[in-house]
Amino acid sequence: MTITYSCVAHGRAVLAELALTGGSYQEAAAKVLRQVLLKAEPATIIQIGSYVYHTLFIDGITYLCATDNGLDSMAPSAFLKKMEYNKSQRDNNTVFTVKSQVTDVKNIMLRNIDTVLEREIETASIITEGAEDPQATVGNLHAEEFEKTRKIPKRICWKCFKIVITTLTILLSIIIILLRTHIIPT
Template identity: 90%
Template structure:
């Protein structure tokens, strides 16, 4: 489960947003914000397309995040609560509180982006390790393919040599009349 999009909104106005992947989150977020304002419930989970939108609605501010998997509801809920609780309760200035929350959301999303990029870098390096020198890989395959042929020829030569020696000994023994005919 990955949080792919998050935003903070006041009413229907999105104050700050961050998307990890390309996509049209804005249209879906607008639909979710309308439903959240109509329901006025503190927490809402709405599925639109292949994404699940989780919201936390407190004091007219909506904290929203989208995930790519609807099985886990604990992580998005904890994420939204952490973003909401990061505001300074002593600060009565709503704009300052929202700015602080936006900064917190931005920092969290940037950390998520860094994590995703690290995973992608690891995956790419694993994939490119085998493809760096295809000529060397092909030559190594050819060598390993030729090994059974070499072993077969070696065994064949040993058998032929042994048969030749035995046949020679038998002929010599027959000629010297050691073996009666």
């Protein structure tokens, strides 16, 4: 008994195939795949011509092999199970890797969200305490927090001002250099 053809298919689309001998296995395999999909049984054996097609249908994936001897069903069954086992092992490793990466990213995001929420709660408590009694917050520690938050827009404006001045200085320097080298006619 020789396994002459094997393939893995999703629905009727053949994902991978191997033929050890010449012949037109594709037409027969298409017929077998159609029948497997109609029956939706986990294992089927179908004879077409002088070949016997053994199939294993699991989770929408069909594992198929063709033999030249219809009497032996042990070797094709073991072959199909080995094909499915190898695929599931590879998929499990890939799925495990992706799941662990997703878990890591999720944990980092949760930590970041917790940090942001803590800051927001602190800011909200400062604002609500100041709103309840504005005179009381002037002389205590919350006044320092208020000053820090008030200085933030000034810092941003100062940084923008520095960037504009630096950009203008560089542009002016380039124009002067181009004028002196007579690249720009005067």
